[in-house]
Amino acid sequence: MEAPTNTETRWSRVASSLPVRNVQDLATDSEGLTEETLKRYIRLDIQEDEVLAEHSGEVPVINLGKLFNPDFAEEESARLRFACEDWGFFQLVNHGIPEEIIASIRSDIERFFKLPLEVKNAYAQLPGDLQGYGQAFVVSESQTLDWSDMFVIIAHPNEARDMKYWPVKPHTFRKSIEDYSSELMKTAHSIVTVIAKTLNIDLELMGDKYVCQYLRMNYYPPCMTMAEKVLGFSPHSDGSFLTLLLEVNSVEGLQIKRRDAWIPVKPDPNALLVNVGDFLEIMSNGKYKSIEHRVTINTKQERLTLSAFHVPSLDGVVSPVTGDAEERALYTTVGVEEYSKLYMSNKLDGKRALDHAKLL
Numbered sequence: 594m595e596a597p598t599n600t601e602t603r604w605s606r607v608a609s610s611l612p613v614r615n616v617q618d619l620a621t622d623s624e625g626l627t628e629e630t631l632k633r634y635i636r637l638d639i640q641e642d643e644v645l646a647e648h649s650g651e652v653p654v655i656n657l658g659k660l661f662n663p664d665f666a667e668e669e670s671a672r673l674r675f676a677c678e679d680w681g682f683f684q685l686v687n688h689g690i691p692e693e694i695i696a697s698i699r700s701d702i703e704r705f706f707k708l709p710l711e712v713k714n715a716y717a718q719l720p721g722d723l724q725g726y727g728q729a730f731v732v733s734e735s736q737t738l739d740w741s742d743m744f745v746i747i748a749h750p751n752e753a754r755d756m757k758y759w760p761v762k763p764h765t766f767r768k769s770i771e772d773y774s775s776e777l778m779k780t781a782h783s784i785v786t787v788i789a790k791t792l793n794i795d796l797e798l799m800g801d802k803y804v805c806q807y808l809r810m811n812y813y814p815p816c817m818t819m820a821e822k823v824l825g826f827s828p829h830s831d832g833s834f835l836t837l838l839l840e841v842n843s844v845e846g847l848q849i850k851r852r853d854a855w856i857p858v859k860p861d862p863n864a865l866l867v868n869v870g871d872f873l874e875i876m877s878n879g880k881y882k883s884i885e886h887r888v889t890i891n892t893k894q895e896r897l898t899l900s901a902f903h904v905p906s907l908d909g910v911v912s913p914v915t916g917d918a919e920e921r922a923l924y925t926t927v928g929v930e931e932y933s934k935l936y937m938s939n940k941l942d943g944k945r946a947l948d949h950a951k952l953l
Contacts (some may be wrong), residue, residue, distance in 0.1 A: 602930045609721045611731040616742050618710050620814035633738045634823045643854040643945045652849070652858055652866070653680055657780070658687040662788045674791040677869055677877075681884030682849055684835075684864040685784070690776040697769040699757045700843045702897055704763045705744070706812045716744065716758050723937065726799075729809075730827075730941050739941075740823040740890050742812045748901075749806035750775035774806060774901075781806075781835060781903045784867065792877055793912050802834045802872060802911065803903035813846060813888060813896040825888035825896065830944045832936035833870030833902040840866070841897035850885040869938070871947045872905055878913035885943050905929045 609709075619626065653676035659665035660673065676683035705713070718725035726744045747753045747768060760766045781803050789796040813825035825846060838847075840860040848855040858866065874883045888896070905911060912926040927950050936946040 596597045597650075607630070609723060610718065610728045611734070612718070613728050613731055613738060613820065615710055615714075616738075616740055617812055617814050622739075625712050626818070629820060631823075634740050635819065636737055636822060639824065643766050644848065645856050646852045646940045651856070652676075653683045654861075654864070655683045655867075656687045657685055657783060661783070661851065662912070665875065670791055671785055673787060677791070677881040680849075680851070681882040682858070682866065682868045682886075683756065684861050684868050685780075686861070686864045686917070688780050688865050689783075690773070691778060691863075693774055694769075694772045695839070697765065698773040698899065699770045701763050701766040701877075702810050702841050702899060705760060705810070706742075706895075706897065708762060712762060713744075716760060718745075718785060718848050718924060721746065724755055729937070730825060730939070732940050737827075739888075740813065740816055741825045741827050741888070742814075744810040744812075746770070746808050748808045749778055750804065753805065770808065773899075774808065777837060777901050778806060781837065781901075784835065788873075788881075792880065798914065799876075801909050802876065802905045804906055805904045807902040807904065809900045809902065811888075811898045811900060813890060815893050815895055816890045817892050820892045825890050826886075827941035828885050828887040828943050829941040830874075830883040830885055830947060831868060831870040831902060832872075832897070832933060832946060833904050834872040834876075835903045836868050836870055837901045837903070838866040838868070839899040839901075841899060842895070844891055844896040846888045846891060846896045847898075848887050848889060850887075855887070870902070870904075871932075871944075871950075872911045872922070872927075873887060874947065875903070875911050875927060875950055876914055878915055878920065879923045883944065883947065904933070907933065923952055925952055 603732060653672060655673050656669060657678060659669040713726050716726045718727035724745050726746060730742060731738065746758050759770065785799050785803055786796060789799050816823055840862060843860040843862050845860060847858045849858060869881045869883045871883045873881055907930040909929045910926050911929060913922045913924045915922055935949060
């Protein structure tokens with residue numbers, strides 16, 4: 594096996610996470626599922642937040658094809674601008690990724706997480722590494738843990754890949770990842786092209802802002818006894834420029850924070866869920882918002898998703914772009930590597946990382 598290149602090492606070691614017990618294994622251990630075992634996962638404050646269930650499914654829907662159709666582009670671009678300004682999230686339909694590629698990656702993710710633990714552990718995170726099968730954002734032995742497992746790889750650029758983490762089981766998995774990653778880069782480019790127009794920003798200024806792609810496969814086991822007391826993912830905004838989420842099995846769980854309440858997002862199997870990341874909020878000078886979101890747990894069904902984080906080059910910087918001389922910059926210029934390390938080396942805590950970039 595080839596030794597990792599400097600590019601691979603630098604990319605994967607932006608931050609690391611402390612090892613914790615596999616949650617999928619814990620969830621199936623009926624004898625070991627005691628209150629003592631679960632105490633690191635229990636959150637006493639979940640019920641304090643209002644959940645507006647009746648608003649489920651109201652996330653704006655954007656048709657990618659219409660964005661590039663002269664007959665509909667102006668109207669659809671206005672909808673995209675509203676979605677980024679007012680919601681920070683939108684469902685992207687007619688995204689152009691072939692159905693067979695979507696079906697393959699969904700099938701292989703489901704099959705991977707059904708593999709025996711010892712097989713999955715062959716891809717376990719190594720000390721000091723971000724990639725692999727395990728966890729993220731675990732920085733102390735005392736913090737409350739999320740009820741989930743994840744598998745992270747860097748898919749783009751090619752020189753940042755560390756192939757020891759690319760699974761050979763299922764045998765089609767590597768091809769599925771490659772095909773999906775490639776198609777998703779095209780989709781991200783299309784979205785950013787229109788976003789640049791809606792912000793009146795030269796597309797060349799955005800050219801290096803989404804060139805790197807992390808894929809994170811998320812597995813949220815059911816929790817029959819204490820689902821209302823645990824979270825699959827703590828409240829956070831994304832330390833990306835743009836995030837594209839694929840619902841693998843369409844089980845509900847994602848909630849976004851809007852006007853101080855949590856709104857459940859109804860999965861759409863035919864759409865990609867897109868959200869604004871911290872770097873885009875900075876570059877847009879706060880016009881487009883990275884929104885807090887969290888994942889709740891189902892009592893009976895597992896939830897699987899694939900998050901694709903498109904982030905700037907580590908060598909780059911992100912600065913707020915103001916519309917004119919009278920518009921005051923609300924954020925400082927941030928180095929991408931510095932911000933990524935800050936974001937990844939702390940436990941998730943709302944938009945706390947972005948607060949470091951805000952100017953008073």
